[in-house]
Each structure stands twice: as structure tokens, then as C-alpha cells.
Amino acid sequence: MIEVKDIEKSFGDTKVLKGISTVFDTGKTNLIIGQSGSGKTVLLKSLLGIHTPDKGTISFDGRIYSELTNDEKRDLRTEIGMVFQGSALFDSMTVEENIGFPLKMFTNKNPREIQERVDFVIDRVKLINAHKKKPSEISGGMQKRVAIARAIVNNPKYLFCDEPNSGLDPKTSIVIDNLIHEITEEYNITTVINTHDMNSVMEIGEKIIFLKEGVLAWEGTKREIFKTDNEAIVDFVYSSNLFKKVRKAQNREL
Amino acid sequence: MLRYLSQIGKYFLMLKEVFNKPTKWSAMKQLIFKEIDDLIIGSLGIVAFISFFVGGVVAIQTALNLTNPLIPKYLIGFATRQSVILEFAPTFISIIMAGKMGSFITSSIGTMRVTEQIDALEVMGINSLNYLVFPKVIALLLYPFVIGLSMFLGILGGWIAGVYGGFASSDEFMTGLQVEFIPFHVIYAFIKTVVFALLLATIPSFHGYYMKGGALEVGKASTTSFVWTSVAIILANYILTQLLLTK
Numbered sequence: 315m316i317e318v319k320d321i322e323k324s325f326g327d328t329k330v331l332k333g334i335s336t337v338f339d340t341g342k343t344n345l346i347i348g349q350s351g352s353g354k355t356v357l358l359k360s361l362l363g364i365h366t367p368d369k370g371t372i373s374f375d376g377r378i379y380s381e382l383t384n385d386e387k388r389d390l391r392t393e394i395g396m397v398f399q400g401s402a403l404f405d406s407m408t409v410e411e412n413i414g415f416p417l418k419m420f421t422n423k424n425p426r427e428i429q430e431r432v433d434f435v436i437d438r439v440k441l442i443n444a445h446k447k448k449p450s451e452i453s454g455g456m457q458k459r460v461a462i463a464r465a466i467v468n469n470p471k472y473l474f475c476d477e478p479n480s481g482l483d484p485k486t487s488i489v490i491d492n493l494i495h496e497i498t499e500e501y502n503i504t505t506v507i508n509t510h511d512m513n514s515v516m517e518i519g520e521k522i523i524f525l526k527e528g529v530l531a532w533e534g535t536k537r538e539i540f541k542t543d544n545e546a547i548v549d550f551v552y553s554s555n556l557f558k559k560v561r562k563a564q565n566r567e568l
Numbered sequence: 569m570l571r572y573l574s575q576i577g578k579y580f581l582m583l584k585e586v587f588n589k590p591t592k593w594s595a596m597k598q599l600i601f602k603e604i605d606d607l608i609i610g611s612l613g614i615v616a617f618i619s620f621f622v623g624g625v626v627a628i629q630t631a632l633n634l635t636n637p638l639i640p641k642y643l644i645g646f647a648t649r650q651s652v653i654l655e656f657a658p659t660f661i662s663i664i665m666a667g668k669m670g671s672f673i674t675s676s677i678g679t680m681r682v683t684e685q686i687d688a689l690e691v692m693g694i695n696s697l698n699y700l701v702f703p704k705v706i707a708l709l710l711y712p713f714v715i716g717l718s719m720f721l722g723i724l725g726g727w728i729a730g731v732y733g734g735f736a737s738s739d740e741f742m743t744g745l746q747v748e749f750i751p752f753h754v755i756y757a758f759i760k761t762v763v764f765a766l767l768l769a770t771i772p773s774f775h776g777y778y779m780k781g782g783a784l785e786v787g788k789a790s791t792t793s794f795v796w797t798s799v800a801i802i803l804a805n806y807i808l809t810q811l812l813l814t815k
Binding site for chain 1: 594685694
């Protein structure tokens with residue numbers, strides 16, 4: 315469980331996060347949604363320790379990040395898996411080298427044990443015929459699978475995904491969403507996904523927090539999102555023509 | 569001015585971080601060998617080519633300017649030796665390397681920055697500066713060998729051009745190579761080389777690591793890195809010459 319308490323973050327005179335408090339539950343896919351510029355990425359980067367909040371605390375299962383020593387922070391980071399928007403795979407390494415990288419850096423496993431674990435994870439994310447290929451030689455969807463495999467190879471307690479569907483076609487997006495969701499449940503990980511893709515929200519949004527102009531404007535589940543009267547979230551969700559039609563249909567049924 | 573000072577401060581802070589929180593040795597060893605291959609072995613061809621022909625040109629230019637018959641022919645060998653050992657091999661090859669190695673380092677690290685690979689390292693808990701820059705610094709400890717090769721080939725080129733071009737006999741050239749030879753000049757050249765190696769590894773890394781933007785900015789950062797590495801080499805050359813060669 316990740317607990318965020320009263321987080322504030324400014325860049326120069328611009329206050330990007332204005333006192334956000336929430337809890338990201340273990341074993342659930344927690345989604346951060348909001349328009350571009352709402353502070354989603356800054357919140358995610360604050361959770362990852364890339365940005366230091368000006369105020370407030372972030373605690374990982376009771377461990378308050380700002381109170382940890384550098385070594386403790388480093389240890390905590392080995393419990394984190396991250397899927398970046400552009401996958402962020404290492405160009406100079408093959409797919410299996412990319413996936414095995416965290417094991418090589420942070421465990422004392424021998425090459426055979428590393429290979430076994432890599433093969434297992436490759437199998438888990440259903441990557442076919444890609445072991446020896448470089449990231450530039452595989453498709454965007456496969457790159458995302460490799461990124462997910464690399465993120466989970468060291469059995470992380472926390473999985474963060476920044477726009478995991480960006481650049482993917484709708485069908486592949488659903489496959490990737492479902493894969494993240496399955497892995498979250500299977501390994502009981504605290505997963506936090508930063509997205510503005512409403513399909514993802516509807517597919518895997520077990521807990522959703524909606525940011526507007528740096529403020530937590532709404533939180534709930536995917537079932538609650540269509541029932542809420544909160545103007546901010548209604549305005550965001552129904553900005554898509556598809557969802558406008560869904561809403562009209564819902565109103566007619568009522 | 570304040571901006572430049574702040575950049576210089578940031579550069580020294582980066583250097584401190586490069587030697588902090590070391591990466592696991594088994595991984596670091598591989599990285600060092602890869603950098604030796606990319607930076608040192610990959611530069612040998614161009615260094616050999618340039619050194620050989622520039623050495624030849626120095627010998628020919630010297631010979632063509634020795635119009636007075638009273639001036640001994642061995643000066644061709646003497647001038648080639650002095651030019652190549654004191655300046656051409658350590659300084660000018662380093663400026664060429666600022667273009668070749670420097671742009672490679674800046675663009676490779678810059679691309680990693682743009683594609684979030686550096687963020688990925690940091691999120692994993694790896695000191696990205698140590699992981700990326702330290703192996704380059706260690707690999708460039710072999711840079712004096714490159715410059716040693718450049719000295720040898722420059723003088724060889726001068727000998728071939730001087731003797732086979734009919735400007736001096738082999739004996740005259742060899743005499744010129746030995747006359748008034750000061751061993752400290754070679755030490756001075758290698759001291760410069762070690763300093764230049766450190767600049768070649770770190771300034772382009774600094775420009776790549778702290779770049780912001782996209783692909784276009786990677787190109788701009790490479791150009792800026794070449795300019796600043798060259799400026800730093802020229803300034804360091806002046807300071808070291810003043811410190812080591814003047815009394």
C-alpha cells in the first residue's frame with residue numbers, strides 16, 4: 315500500500331500539486347487520470363522519488379520515503395518496477411539482457427538462474443521469438459511487453475506505469491492493460507498507472523483518482539465513474555464523443 | 569557569466585557523483601570493456617591515418633622552408649619530432665577526438681536521456697552517472713596509448729615523406745630525431761594527454777546527461793559539447809605548458 319499525504323509540489327511560481335492525499339491499494343490497479351497538465355506525471359514522478367515534494371509525505375507500507383537514508387531509499391527502489399511511456403529499453407542490449415538487467419544488478423543469482431527467471435518472465439508476458447532481438451527490431455506492443463517483463467522480473471512490490479498504452483493500437487492496448495491487471499492480482503502488487511485513456515479506465519480501473527489542476531478532484535472505481543455527479547470528472551469523461559453517446563443512451567434508459 | 573559559473577559548478581558536482589555509489593563490479597567490468605572497444609579501439613584507425621599523413625606533411629613543409637643551404641637537413645627530423653610530440657599528437661589529436669569520441673558520448677547519453685533510459689536506471693536505484701560516465705573515464709586511461717601510437721606514426725610518416733620524398737637521408741632524419749632530445753618533453757606530452765582524457769570523458773558526458781528536449785537537442789548538445797571540450801583542451805594545454813615547460 316502506498317499512502318500519499320498532503321503532497322505539494324511547485325516549479326518556480328507554478329504550483330503543480332496542491333495538497334494531494336490518497337491511498338493506492340495493494341493487489342489493485344490504481345489509476346491516476348486527468349487532462350494533460352493536471353499534475354499526473356509530477357505525482358507519479360514524486361511517487362518514484364524522481365521529484366521531491368515540497369510538502370507532505372509518501373509512505374510505502376509504512377516506510378516514509380523522505381525519512382529513509384540513502385541506502386534505504388536504494389533498497390526500496392529495488393522493490394519498484396516501472397514501465398515508462400516510451401518503454402525506455404536499453405538500446406544496446408537484447409530483449410533478454412534488458413529483462414535480466416535488474417537481476418544482474420541487484421541479485422547474486424548466477425547466469426543460469428538469471429536465464430531461468432528471464433525465460434519464465436518472457437513466457438509470462440507472452441513474448442515470442444524475441445529473446446535475442448534488440449528493442450529497435452521489435453514492435454511497439456512487444457517493447458511494452460519487454461518493459462513489463464523487466465519491471466516484474468525482480469518480483470517488485472510496487473509497479474508504476476506511465477501511459478502504458480501510448481502509441482499502441484486499441485487491441486494491443488487492451489492486451490497490455492489486461493496483462494498489467496493479471497500480474498497485479500497474481501503477484502499482489504501495488505500498481506499505479508498514469509493514463510488518460512478511458513478504455514484503460516473501463517478495463518482495469520479498480521481504483522481511480524482524478525486530478526484537475528493539481529487537485530484531487532474525484533476518486534472512486536470504474537463502476538462509480540459513470541454514476542457520479544462530480545462536474546469535473548463528468549466533464550473529463552464525456553469529452554469523448556463515444557462516451558457522450560454512451561451517456562445519452564444511459565439517460566434514455568433511465 | 570553567472571550561467572557559465574553555475575554550469576561549471578554543476579560539472580564539478582557531476583564529477584563527485586560519478587565516483588559515488590559504485591555499480592556492481594561484475595557489471596562495471598563489462599561496461600569498461602565495451603567503452604574501451606567503442607572509444608579506444610574504435611579511434612585507432614582515424615588516429616593512425618591522420619597522424620601518419622600529418623607527420624609526413626610536417627616533414628615536407630619543414631623541408632620546403634629550409635631554403636638556406638647552411639641550415640642542416642637533420643632539422644627536418646628535429647622539427648617533425650618536436651611538432652608531433654609536443655603539440656600535434658597530444659593536443660590536436662585530442663581536439664579531433666573531441667569531435668569523434670565527444671559527439672559519440674554526448675549523443676549516446678543524450679539519446680538515453682530523451683528516451684527515459686536514464687530515468688529507468690535511476691528508478692531501479694542505480695547511480696546513473698557512475699554507471700554511464702565512470703566506465704568512460706576508466707576506458708580513457710588507455711588514451712595515452714592512442715597518443716603514443718599517434719607520436720610513433722606521425723614520426724614514421726615524417727621519416728617516409730622526408731626520405732622517400734628526397735628531402736633528407738635516413739641518417740640525417742634520424743640524427744634530427746635524436747638531437748637535443750629532452751625526455752621530459754615526452755613526460756609533459758603524456759601528462760597533458762591524461763588531463764585531456766579526463767576532459768574528453770567528462771565534458772561530453774555532462775552535455776549529454778543534462779540535456780533537455782528531443783532529437784534536435786541531442787544534435788545541438790553534441791555540437792555544444794565539441795565546442796566546450798575543445799575550449800577546455802586548449803585552455804588546459806596553455807596552463808599545463810606554462811606550468812610544466814617554463815621556469
